Amino acid sequence: MSPLLKLILGCIVLVCTLVGAPPLMAQQGMSDDALEQYEFDTELDYYVRLVNGDVVSGPVSETASDSVGAYIRIKTPFGRAKIYAAEISWIGLLEESYRARNRGLILPTAEAIKSDHYLALVEGVMPTLGVGIADFMSITGGRTVVPGIGWQNQFSTVNIKGTVYEGKNGLVEGGKQIYALGVNGSWINDVNFMGHIYGVATFTGKRTRISTMIHAKVAGKESYVVSGGTLFDPFTFPYANGTIGVAFMMDVRFPEMHDLHFLGELWNADLTRPSQSALFLGLRQCNTAVTFDFGLTLLPGPNVAPAFAVSWTPW
Numbered sequence: 001m002s003p004l005l006k007l008i009l010g011c012i013v014l015v016c017t018l019v020g021a022p023p024l025m026a027q028q029g030m031s032d033d034a035l036e037q038y039e040f041d042t043e044l045d046y047y048v049r050l051v052n053g054d055v056v057s058g059p060v061s062e063t064a065s066d067s068v069g070a071y072i073r074i075k076t077p078f079g080r081a082k083i084y085a086a087e088i089s090w091i092g093l094l095e096e097s098y099r100a101r102n103r104g105l106i107l108p109t110a111e112a113i114k115s116d117h118y119l120a121l122v123e124g125v126m127p128t129l130g131v132g133i134a135d136f137m138s139i140t141g142g143r144t145v146v147p148g149i150g151w152q153n154q155f156s157t158v159n160i161k162g163t164v165y166e167g168k169n170g171l172v173e174g175g176k177q178i179y180a181l182g183v184n185g186s187w188i189n190d191v192n193f194m195g196h197i198y199g200v201a202t203f204t205g206k207r208t209r210i211s212t213m214i215h216a217k218v219a220g221k222e223s224y225v226v227s228g229g230t231l232f233d234p235f236t237f238p239y240a241n242g243t244i245g246v247a248f249m250m251d252v253r254f255p256e257m258h259d260l261h262f263l264g265e266l267w268n269a270d271l272t273r274p275s276q277s278a279l280f281l282g283l284r285q286c287n288t289a290v291t292f293d294f295g296l297t298l299l300p301g302p303n304v305a306p307a308f309a310v311s312w313t314p315w
Contacts, residue, residue: 029086032070036063038091040072047097047258048074048083049090049288055258056081057094090288095174097258099313100291101209102138103130104249104265105280109211110180110202112163113138118291120311126155128311136163138180149229156187161200172205184215188226194239195219209251217243245269245276251284259286263293275300280307289313 029051040046040060048056061080062073071084090097099116102109106122113132120128120142128142143156161182169177184196198215218241227234245268252262261284268277282295294308 028089030088030091032065032085035070035072035085035088035091036065038063045094046074047090047092047094047288048088049097050083050087051089052087055287056083057097057258092288097288098253098286099288100284100286100311101251102132103140104211104251104263105282105293105295105307105309106267107211107213107247107249107265108138108140108159108161108180108182108200109209109249109251110163110178110200111166112136112161112180113140115315116313117315118311118313120309122309123307130311137161138163146231148231149227152191153189153227153229156190157184158186159184169203171203174206176202176204178202178204185219188224192224192226193220194224207253207255209249211249211251213247213249215245215247217241239269243270245271260284261286263295282307 040063042059042061045058046060050056056074056076058075058081060072061075064071064073069084069086071082073080073082100118102111102113102116112135113130114135115132116130117132118130120130122128122142125146126142126144128140130138130140132138138161139159140161141156141158144154146154159182161180163178163180165177165179167177169175178201180200180202182198182200184198186194186196188194195218196215197218198213200211200213202209202211204210217239220239220241222240223236223238225234225236247268248266250262250264254260254262263280263282263284265280266277267280268274270276277300279298280295281298282293285292289312291311291313292308293310294306297305297307299305
């Protein structure tokens with residue numbers, strides 16, 4: 001691994017360690033004080049995940065306490081649910097309960113990670129860490145651990161994204177338009193560096209998120225020789241600086257479901273070569289702690305490959 005990559009990944013781990021846990025998240029239930037100190041907006045919907053795994057959502061109509069402890073009442077289609085602090089594993093605004101909204105399977109959206117720091121495992125071989133700094137900076141980094149190809153021949157990536165604007169989109173009630181700029185550094189084997197800059201825009205609706213990206217290669221070699229250790233023979237591919245590519249992602253939550261989404265991504269490495277594209281179609285199962293993506297990717301050839309990732313947002 002290059003010294004620069006070691007430094008960046010080390011900084012990510014340090015920041016992730018130092019960032020405090022948000023006050024309204026707990027593994028074994030909230031404290032009475034934490035619930036009593038929270039100020040609810042009666043005009044907004046909240047999402048509550050209970051310690052037993054059940055989910056309740058709706059506006060909070062009352063905050064009080066009795067001999068058992070602090071509690072809230074949430075308006076639901078079946079009446080007002082009374083929920084005690086000790087029963088709550090996670091609580092927040094309904095629009096913030098989808099904590100994987102900052103990313104698809106591979107692509108970043110324009111939305112910032114914020115406090116939704118996560119650990120992920122992509123394709124079973126690539127541990128990844130995502131950290132939010134303030135409300136606009138997002139940093140992710142990962143490195144494969146594929147057996148048989150040697151540590152110096154693994155794939156590594158570091159991505160730094162800054163969300164520069166967020167506002168209403170004027171198309172859908174409650175919908176937003178969000179824009180971000182970013183830089184990405186990748187290593188195919190430790191000696192093969194390539195750098196990209198990109199811009200990404202995300203438009204949200206009640207159940208849908210659409211993201212579009214344009215990216216350009218700005219650093220690295222003009223041609224790469226990739227070594228696969230004992231798994232495959234070395235091969236060469238060209239990738240010139242100045243090459244421009246695009247990507248598109250659609251994320252749609254199924255009706256009447258809090259936790260099941262359709263996920264689709266289209267990636268193109270070079271606009272002048274449409275054949276250098278790949279298409280992922282799959283599903284995302286998620287709650288406020290765990291996200292599981294799975295599906296199939298259509299690659300040039302054509303070839304079909306399974307794709308999956310699991311992530312954990314523990315805080």
